[in-house]
Structures are given as structure tokens and as C-alpha cells.
Amino acid sequence: MIIHGARPSPFVRKVIVFAAEKGIDVEVQPAGFGRGGEGYLNGSPFGKIPALEDGDFLLCDSTAIITYMDALKPGEEMIPAEPRARARTIWYEEFGDTIVQAAGAKIFFNRAVARLVKREPDLAAADRAEAEEMPKIYDYLEGVLPEDGWLVGGRFTLADLAAACPIINVAYVSDAPESGQWPKLAAWLAAVKARPSVAAALEAEAPTIAPMLAK
Numbered sequence: 001m002i003i004h005g006a007r008p009s010p011f012v013r014k015v016i017v018f019a020a021e022k023g024i025d026v027e028v029q030p031a032g033f034g035r036g037g038e039g040y041l042n043g044s045p046f047g048k049i050p051a052l053e054d055g056d057f058l059l060c061d062s063t064a065i066i067t068y069m070d071a072l073k074p075g076e077e078m079i080p081a082e083p084r085a086r087a088r089t090i091w092y093e094e095f096g097d098t099i100v101q102a103a104g105a106k107i108f109f110n111r112a113v114a115r116l117v118k119r120e121p122d123l124a125a126a127d128r129a130e131a132e133e134m135p136k137i138y139d140y141l142e143g144v145l146p147e148d149g150w151l152v153g154g155r156f157t158l159a160d161l162a163a164a165c166p167i168i169n170v171a172y173v174s175d176a177p178e179s180g181q182w183p184k185l186a187a188w189l190a191a192v193k194a195r196p197s198v199a200a201a202l203e204a205e206a207p208t209i210a211p212m213l214a215k
């Protein structure tokens, strides 16, 4: 199975880690901004990453890809079956993909990606998102994180993975999430990053991240 995309994308990281947690082998092939292999060009009609290629089956969108993987290997590893836990897991995935990513991308894109793709960074937009949008997200997480540290069911699930992925990107270029101002958030983020599947993904993306962070 091939994942087309750039490893540091929160959506790409989400499917890479999800696959690892499900015991599904994936090969990651670089793609993005309209450039990549046939599987990406044909499988992602709007040029977004990730795209999936499984033989002759092409699919885009991280949530669709995760749904496919979960159906291939049914089990509760990442998506609980109990109705309320399952629904809350999907809420946190949606929250990560839309609310967190909408704010986080302004910070990560403008402080890390723009220069690399030869676009003019809007640093004021990044500063505004950091000062005005992200604190509401951190406050929310600080309020909902249980004492055991995981968002749903007392264990690592898609909820933690999806909500954390865009914050991991923000943390590359902003001290706030790990500053200690939101102690439960900082502890949760550290626990997510320490998860072997996530740690392996972060190690694999480090060479791609390094030039983005170079002064």
C-alpha cells in the first residue's frame, strides 16, 4: 500500500500512524502541491495530500483512507466500538482536521513551509493565529482532557492522534503548546509523541522538517 504525500503534513502523519497502529505496511512516496507519482496525480483530484494507492484502488482524504484501512483490518485498536466512545472519537478527529488545522496551518505554513515553496510568508497571520485562535483550542483541550491523559476511553485512539497531529506541527514553530501554560495539554502532547508509532513517524519526518526550520 502506498501513501502519497509529505510526511510532515498532519493529515499524512495521521494515516501513517494509523496504519502502523493497525499493523498495515505502507510505503510513503513524496507528493504535494501538484507534484508526485501517478497514484497521487490520479488519486487526488484536487491535488491534496494524502492519497492512497492499493493496487488499482486509488483514494484521497485522510478520513476516507483511515476508513478503508479500518475496514480492511477491523478491530477496536484506534476507533472504539461503544457508541458514545466511537462518536466522541469521530468528533475529536473532526476537531483536529478542521478547527485545529484551520488555525494551526496559518502558523506552520507561514513560519515553516512558505519559504520552502517560494511563497511570501504572512507572518502577521501566523502571529494572530498563535495569539487569538490557538489559545481557545488549548483551553478547550485543557478542559476536556481527563486525568488519565487520553481523550477517549482511557487509551490512545484516533481521537488523540487526529487532535494532536496539527498541534505537533504548531509545536515545531511555536513554544505555546509545550510551555506549561496548559499543563494537561503539554503532558498529553508528550505522551502522544512518545507513542512508538508516533515517535517513529516523527523520526522519519525529521529530515524533511529540518530545512523548514533552518534559520
Ligand SMILES: N[C@@H](CCC(=O)N[C@@H](CS)C(=O)NCC(=O)O)C(=O)O
Residues within 6 Å of the ligand: 009, 010, 011, 033, 047, 048, 049, 050, 060, 061, 062, 063, 097
Ligand atoms: N480533508 C483532507 C485535507 C488534506 C489537505 O488539505 N492536505 C493539505 C496538506 S496538510 C494539502 O494537500 N494542501 C495543499 C493544497 O491545498 O493544495 C484530508 O483529510 O486528507
